Amino acid sequence: MKNFNKLAVLAALFSGLITSVQAQVTVKEAWARATVVQQKASGAFMQISSVKDAKLVEVRSPTAGIAEMHKMEMSDNIMKMRQVDSIDLPAGKTVELKPGGFHIMLMDLKNQIKDGDIVPLVLVVEGKDKKRETLEVKAIAKPLNQAAHH
Template sequence: MNNINKIMMAVAASVLAISAQAQVTVSDAWVRATVAQQKATGAFMQIKSVKDARLLEVRSPVAGVVEIHKMEMADNVMKMRAIDTLDLPAGKVVELKPGSYHIMLLDLKAQVKDGDVVPVTLVVEGKDKKRETIEIKATAKPLNQTAHH
């Protein structure tokens, strides 16, 4: 086998190894556009993991602080609170949506306008403690629009 074939085999093996590690997929990522001076917004998406995992951390350069949040009814009052992690059960879609689990982008550095593309980084950990970093691009949608419009 000549050197070119060896290099091509090594590259192919690396690509397969990277593909095999992709345990988590993200779809329909979007961020709610803001009005001038607004300092917070939500990010929403669908996350699916091949194996049991959990979302540990979320980052975005557009915000000073990024948190995973949960909204729920308690004593007839809708309450929102930050949570440390979000479980991603194997084979199930976990939907981050308004009024439920979502990502809060706080201390925004600038207005997020309709059509902006917002980079978001998710850090997911499997039961084996291996971490996967997922870079996504979430499109900003108007305040009165949801992901399905």
């Protein structure tokens, strides 16, 4: 019984450690754009905050064959989109992934994303110490005409 109590205490301490590590980065208001039949790409958006300087270095989703971080920006009066290797998350600041800026592209969609669907995402964040944290995010799908009101 003593070993069980020690194990329970260790498990509780370990659980607290994991919770505090995961609290370093928080995600709010995650959503994805609903698609029409046969559409093979969509975007995911959210607000990300980090307690310490970090960067978003990888995204994955079982909904898509390919998930990438992208940035939209004006260049010579033309809006251009390009893939980026990472997105900086300055300590104490909220970085908004939104249409027309940084966002997550979901390509080679496996199924249509319908209004109200939950789109699972995995975000990998790396701190300055090179330690990585993985966050599981559930983005709710919204139709294009509601996205601007979010």
